[in-house]
Structures are given as structure tokens and as C-alpha cells.
Amino acid sequence: MKTIIEPFRIKSVEPITMTTPQEREQHLTEAGFNLFLLRARHVLIDLLTDSGTGAMSAEQWAGIMRGDESYAGADSFFRFEKTLRDITGFKNILPTHQGRASERILFQLVGGEGKVVPNNTHFDTTLANIEHSGALAVNLPIPEGMDPKNRHPFKGNMDIQALEALIAEVGADNIPVVMLTITNNSGGGQPVSLENIRAVRAVCQKHGLPFYLDACRFAENAWFIKMREEGQRDRPVREIVREIFDLSDGATISAKKDGMVNMGGVLLMRDDNLFQEATNLLILTEGYITYGGLAGRDLEAMAQGFEEILREDYLQYRIRSTAYLGERLLDMGVQIIEPPGGHAIYVDAAAFCPHIPAEQFPGQAVVCGLYREGGIRACEIGSVMFGQHETPSMELVRLAIPRRVYTQSHIDYVLEVFEALFARSDSLRGMRIIKEPPALRHFTARFAEI
């Protein structure tokens, strides 16, 4: 069969309702043209993020009922720990309430003034946590990763020469960890090859540096390796995943992505001493070691989610359905980051409305346009998100696909809205910020149209 169907059927539904153009205009104005400040009930198709927005399976809901809510030593923790041990091979495993909690614990321990942390591309919360510790976050993507039209199969790769140059420049003593984000979210949801992961590992080994993964989408990344990397096609995804984790010394994971839960995170550490320190910090700020700021039922759902994500029929459908959206957009002339990524399609907003300069936030103009046109919520990833820190090389709009939530007809509707907006893209207006917080401004800034 040619059609790759959703490998599930729907057991529980949630209505979504359309608003009128007048209502959307009012909602947008009240939200200060910041889609994060909209009420979710006023959104028809919500592509703001794939984080914590997925649908849980019947087995996960069953786990919710089974959850052991004992303060210490709950069965649910041991099921969670066993699952993560089986998948990653790590002995030292902590639950946290979400990915940034894992990042905060890690960088509170290894960050600080004078330290430098390289990554292929830091995710926004990773960057903010590193800087909050006083350290410097450095992005080292391969040059192909910066070119929207380049169809390199692993555009998420780290530039190995640039990593070597950075180590030579700042000194290995000042680099507490080297990180690699799989898949590279801020770099377009692009995968990292096994070859590149091995190469980063080798550089780290040579200089005695710990190698950490930001492993939020480890399964999607492994699927790309299986599909695109020579000699990997016949390996089970589970085996590729295990090799990736075997190469690393630790990982921060948001379980809201490939963990398929609405809330949860994981921190993995090879080093027993560091793990002991992390455990102490966890107890101080998140909760006891067998719940880490979560309910027992959350740990059950996570354990089940991390199993389900490795199902290859799911991964095939997941990556194919994201590609479907991306390929149709390309067909209608909308430039996206090519090739389509794993969890999201990234539209080149600078190309979508070339009349709007970067300092007037073309990405923000496009996300407001999509909401006005059809009640779709997308996320700006450009000068609004990163402009307080640096000048980003691309102005992007991310269409993130929640896991197991929308069907193909929802996506066909999104494509129709895009077609209409693209036809009148020259009428989109630039934006200016009228109010912003000191960091992570995209969440709460307010805008006015120019």
C-alpha cells in the first residue's frame, strides 16, 4: 500500500471550534499580537509546540490509574527507572518535572562564570539556563544547517572543526560539557547522524570532556538515522537509540516530546559523584528522588510513552506526516527549511514576506497572519525568540506537530490557510515590541503593528 496511515484509531475526542475573523481580530489585539498570550480555546489548529501537547494512549491512561502515589519507593518509579535503563543503558536516572528542570540542575552544577558550553544549536531554555549560571553558550552547527535550501540529510550535525577550534581557543578546562541536541530543534528539527555523534564523542574523549545529549527527540533522530544513514537500514530503532546513549556521558530529556506525556523530564548521568550532587539538588528544589516533582501516575505514563515511541510503525507515520506538510508547502512555493524535519516544519519567514526587515520581525507577522486567516497558532523562531541574545541567521515560523493529535484533513486545512495567506503576503505588516521582559521575551512580550 502507498498510503502510510495513522497507526492508531481514536477512542476519545475533544471538540475544536472555529472563530469568526472579527473575533480573531479582537483576540489578537487583546493578546498584544503574541500568540502565547491567546486563550487556547480561541485556536482552531494549535501548532505552537509539540511539547506536552500529544495524545496519550489507552495504555498510558491505564498507567495513570495504576500510579503508585507513595512518597518514597513507589512502584511507578521503579517501572520508570527500569524502562529508561533498558532503553538508554544508564544506571543513574532522575525524574524531573520537565526538560528545563534537568538543564537547571546540570548547569547549576557544571556551569558558572568563565565556562563555555558548545552545542550544535542550543534550545532556548538550555541557552537561558547556561547564561543564568554565568556561562557562555556557543552554537556550532555545520554550515549546511544554516542554508534553508540545502538538502543535506543530517543538517543537525555539529561542525567538528569548529568544536576543535573552540576547544583550542577557550581551553578544555573551561568547557564543562559538550552538548548535542537531537534532533536539532532550533536548527530546524533536523537530525544528527550517528557518524557525527561518534565524531563529537571522539573529540570529547581526546580532550577528556564529558559529552551530554539534549535527547528530547532521540527516537525521531534514530528513525532518520535508520532511513538516511548508510548501513543503518536493517537495524532496529531500539538498537540505534541504545548506541546513541552508549556514546554519551549524560542527557537532559524533556519527556513532553518523545516521552509522549503532557509533563515530565529525565536527567541521566554516567558520573556517580556528579549524580550524587544532582540528587541532592533534586531533593532541594524538585522533590524526592523517586518522584522528582511529578505524581506517581506521571511516571507510569512516561514509562509507557518511552516504550511506545520506539514502535517503528509510529515513527514511520510520524516522520512521513510531517514531510507531507512540508512537501505540499514547497509545492505551493512557500520556502521551508529543507528537507522537512521530524517534529515540525520551519517556514522561512524572511522569504515569505521579503518586504519586512528582520528588525520588524517577519516571523511574528506570519504567525499573526496565520491566526487571522484561519485560527492557526504557530511559533516565531527568529529575532523575537533570540534577538535579545544574538542576531539569528534565519527568521523562521515553526509549525510543530503534536503527536497523535491531528489527522491528515487538519493538515490539508492548514495548507489551504497557507495558500490564502501566501497569495496576500505583501499585505503583511511588520511589528515592533512595546513591552518585554529581560529574558525569554517571546513568551510574554507585547507587540504593535507598524
Ligand SMILES: *Cc1c(COP(=O)(O)O)cnc(C)c1O
Ligand atoms: C522542549 C525542549 C527543551 C526543554 O524542555 P521543557 O520540557 O520544555 O522544559 C530542551 N531542549 C529541547 C531541544 C527541547 O525541544
